[in-house]
Amino acid sequence: MQHVRSDIHNSATPVLCQSCQSRHQGICSALSPEQLLALSRHTRRVHHDAGDELLADAEPITSYGNVLRGVVKLSKVLEDGRHQVVGLQFAPDLVGRLFAQESRVTAEAASDVDLCLVSKEAMEALVRENPALEHRLMLQTLRELDEARDWMVTLGRKTAAEKVASFLYLIASHIDPTGEVTTFDLPLSRADIGDFLGLTIETVSRQMSRLKADGVIEIENYRHVSVPDLARLRLRCG
Amino acid sequence: MQHVRSDIHNSATPVLCQSCQSRHQGICSALSPEQLLALSRHTRRVHHDAGDELLADAEPITSYGNVLRGVVKLSKVLEDGRHQVVGLQFAPDLVGRLFAQESRVTAEAASDVDLCLVSKEAMEALVRENPALEHRLMLQTLRELDEARDWMVTLGRKTAAEKVASFLYLIASHIDPTGEVTTFDLPLSRADIGDFLGLTIETVSRQMSRLKADGVIEIENYRHVSVPDLARLRLRCG
DNA sequence: CGCAAAGTTGATGCTTGTCAAGTAACGTGG
DNA sequence: CCACGTTACTTGACAAGCATCAACTTTGCG
Numbered sequence: 001m002q003h004v005r006s007d008i009h010n011s012a013t014p015v016l017c018q019s020c021q022s023r024h025q026g027i028c029s030a031l032s033p034e035q036l037l038a039l040s041r042h043t044r045r046v047h048h049d050a051g052d053e054l055l056a057d058a059e060p061i062t063s064y065g066n067v068l069r070g071v072v073k074l075s076k077v078l079e080d081g082r083h084q085v086v087g088l089q090f091a092p093d094l095v096g097r098l099f100a101q102e103s104r105v106t107a108e109a110a111s112d113v114d115l116c117l118v119s120k121e122a123m124e125a126l127v128r129e130n131p132a133l134e135h136r137l138m139l140q141t142l143r144e145l146d147e148a149r150d151w152m153v154t155l156g157r158k159t160a161a162e163k164v165a166s167f168l169y170l171i172a173s174h175i176d177p178t179g180e181v182t183t184f185d186l187p188l189s190r191a192d193i194g195d196f197l198g199l200t201i202e203t204v205s206r207q208m209s210r211l212k213a214d215g216v217i218e219i220e221n222y223r224h225v226s227v228p229d230l231a232r233l234r235l236r237c238g
Numbered sequence: 239m240q241h242v243r244s245d246i247h248n249s250a251t252p253v254l255c256q257s258c259q260s261r262h263q264g265i266c267s268a269l270s271p272e273q274l275l276a277l278s279r280h281t282r283r284v285h286h287d288a289g290d291e292l293l294a295d296a297e298p299i300t301s302y303g304n305v306l307r308g309v310v311k312l313s314k315v316l317e318d319g320r321h322q323v324v325g326l327q328f329a330p331d332l333v334g335r336l337f338a339q340e341s342r343v344t345a346e347a348a349s350d351v352d353l354c355l356v357s358k359e360a361m362e363a364l365v366r367e368n369p370a371l372e373h374r375l376m377l378q379t380l381r382e383l384d385e386a387r388d389w390m391v392t393l394g395r396k397t398a399a400e401k402v403a404s405f406l407y408l409i410a411s412h413i414d415p416t417g418e419v420t421t422f423d424l425p426l427s428r429a430d431i432g433d434f435l436g437l438t439i440e441t442v443s444r445q446m447s448r449l450k451a452d453g454v455i456e457i458e459n460y461r462h463v464s465v466p467d468l469a470r471l472r473l474r475c476g
Numbered sequence: 477c478g479c480a481a482a483g484t485t486g487a488t489g490c491t492t493g494t495c496a497a498g499t500a501a502c503g504t505g506g
Numbered sequence: 507c508c509a510c511g512t513t514a515c516t517t518g519a520c521a522a523g524c525a526t527c528a529a530c531t532t533t534g535c536g
Contacts, residue, residue, distance in 0.1 A: 076387065078476055082395040086387040097384075099377060104384050131369035138372060139337060141379045146335075146342050148386035149314065149324040155393040156436030157320040160524065190483060198394030200525055205484055222483060222533075238316055398492065428515060438493055443516055460501070460515065 014040035022066045022116065026092025030132040042122035048109040054095060055107035064096035064123045070113030071187035074105040075195065085196035087144065090174055098137060110187045155198050158238045163197040164207035165236035168217065172227055183226040211236070252278035260304045260354065264330025265378070268370040280360035286347040292333060293345035302334035302361045308351030309425035312343040313433065323434035325386065328412055336375060348425045393436050396476045401435040402445035403474035406455065410465055421464040449474070
């Protein structure tokens with residue numbers, strides 16, 4: 001019996017989906033095996049190197065991308081070139097503004113990224129037919145809105161020191177939600193961190209050095225950071 | 239015939255809903271007359287004076303509120319009392335975080351406000367049964383996310399002068415989307431504007447005085463502002 | 477090994493916050 | 507209706523925090 005069930009399961013679930021995080025936690029968990037199979041005919045897995053542009057601001061969206069691995073950076077630019085990072089996306093988030101003709105942000109691979117690309121048409125048809133899927137997307141959108149509003153407090157009311165601590169805490173929490181993480185790689189350069197926090201590279205660097213001097217963090221590789229005591233970092237977040 | 243149709247229409251559409259903006263542009267436009275009638279048994283119209291608290295951060299939500307008139311201010315507070323306004327809601331927006339046990343913001347009446355209150359249970363039951371309604375809510379949530387991200391650019395990367403100009407432009411655009419408005423009342427005090435922009439009262443005041451001295455705006459009553467040339471204000475937004 | 481890119485550190489100045497005083501609008505009671 | 511007090515806002519002087527500019531160091535890569 002076990003053998004038969006396993007066969008049915010394997011034949012109904014596309015191979016690519018079987019080990020996919022989105023299958024269980026992400027939007028694909030709202031799909032039946034049949035829908036998943038149908039969808040898989042319109043998807044393809046792609047890799048992007050750090051720095052690749054995934055979506056351009058004010059350009060038409062041709063496909064959505066489910067983040068499988070890595071970090072995607074969403075940003076906006078003022079006419080004179082000032083930059084602001086307005087969001088980070090991790091697995092299993094969906095990249096691409098739903099129900100709009102054009103993107104309202106630039107999306108870039110912050111690290112090396114694997115995506116499961118879905119054509120715009122297939123995705124929108126699926127959403128139309130499947131209210132449970134739209135509900136999943138609604139939950140993700142509400143969470144992104146909560147995160148954006150949390151970040152507005154950081155941008156508007158925190159000092160440079162608190163901003164940098166908040167960023168490090170954000171990354172640490174995302175890498176290990178249990179709060180036990182002590183060591184990780186930063187997905188952003190100092191320039192990107194500055195653009196996320198509304199600071200210059202130099203100020204970010206100074207505040208990182210200060211946290212290091214105070215023993216709150218250890219810096220190995222520029223990109224590689226250790227946090228011996230997450231609660232102590234939390235205290236610096238304001 | 240006209241008489242009969244009118245009767246049918248009137249009997250199916252609740253009296254309170256007949257002249258409501260939300261009936262046509264807001265979330266209620268996703269409802270059939272029967273659903274509207276069913277919903278109307280769980281709604282009541284309430285008025286709040288400017289300054290009234292509608293929702294408290296980290297407190298359970300007991301009902302949602304459709305904004306019929308006025309402006310609602312969403313804000314967050316750090317432990318030491320620093321304030322940040324994270325959003326403004328106008329008619330026909332829905333106040334209250336969907337699918338969450340607790341509010342993630344404080345909601346206050348910025349001006350005198352009329353709301354159509356819906357109990358949490360009735361609203362959530364209706365959303366569960368009505369995918370078209372959830373779709374409407376999804377569109378509102380996506381728009382709020384777009385607005386939050388636009389505002390993050392203002393908070394992170396604009397100067398004080400650009401921030402104040404951006405705020406005035408935002409209000410002017412909301413009061414008259416055609417872009418022809420020249421005169422309006424500010425829905426926020428200088429203190430709230432500061433909390434929206436991540437500035438102090440004094441800096442807001444100085445920048446307003448500067449815009450006035452430069453002839454970009456005219457200030458009558460503290461709260462009452464005229465913009466003779468909206469395009470000129472737009473140029474100051476960075 | 478040497479060059480380019482990324483990051484750090486230091487000196488200085490501008491922007492904005494802080495503190496303080498003063499002015500205009502608003503409501504209340506006489 | 508007008509003095510009064512309260513609140514909201516404005517303006518000024520000064521200080522602090524962050525940006526800017528510049529030199530230097532580390533890291534990664536051909």
